[in-house]
Amino acid sequence: MKVNKLKKCEYCAKEISYHEMYCCDDCQKGANEFYDMRDKVSVLIGIINGICVMSIGIGFFVFSFFKEAGAYMVSIPMIILGLIFMLFPIPADVMIQKYKIQKSVKITRIIALSLIILGIIATIFAIFTI
Numbered sequence: 001m002k003v004n005k006l007k008k009c010e011y012c013a014k015e016i017s018y019h020e021m022y023c024c025d026d027c028q029k030g031a032n033e034f035y036d037m038r039d040k041v042s043v044l045i046g047i048i049n050g051i052c053v054m055s056i057g058i059g060f061f062v063f064s065f066f067k068e069a070g071a072y073m074v075s076i077p078m079i080i081l082g083l084i085f086m087l088f089p090i091p092a093d094v095m096i097q098k099y100k101i102q103k104s105v106k107i108t109r110i111i112a113l114s115l116i117i118l119g120i121i122a123t124i125f126a127i128f129t130i
């Protein structure tokens with residue numbers, strides 16, 4: 001059996017012994033809540049995510065012909081995506097493997113917040129300059 005000495009808590013990434021998965025009950029609880037939330041919303045979020053990303057992609061194309069419509073097709077889905085990932089921070093699996101749940105959720109929220117801010121700036125730009 002392979003013994004991994006540097007095993008980390010699946011939730012907070014604190015070092016633990018190889019036969020454990022979590023460092024404490026709170027972390028186990030946090031992880032369970034995270035996976036429950038992810039199971040419930042992942043399909044819906046995948047769909048919304050797909051629509052928003054598609055709209056952003058088409059928006060950039062539309063922008064070269066119809067500036068106003070294109071700008072809103074990019075900025076509004078950015079705000080929607082940001083709000084959704086603020087409420088339901090679901091990081092990619094590779095991110096969870098690397099940073100564990102707690103840190104991945106934080107990083108996802110920071111990205112979500114940046115998206116909201118960028119989306120608002122793009123919307124203001126669209127309203128006042130186009």
Ligand SMILES: [Zn+2]
Nearest residue numbers: 009012023027
């Ligand atoms: Zn922990």
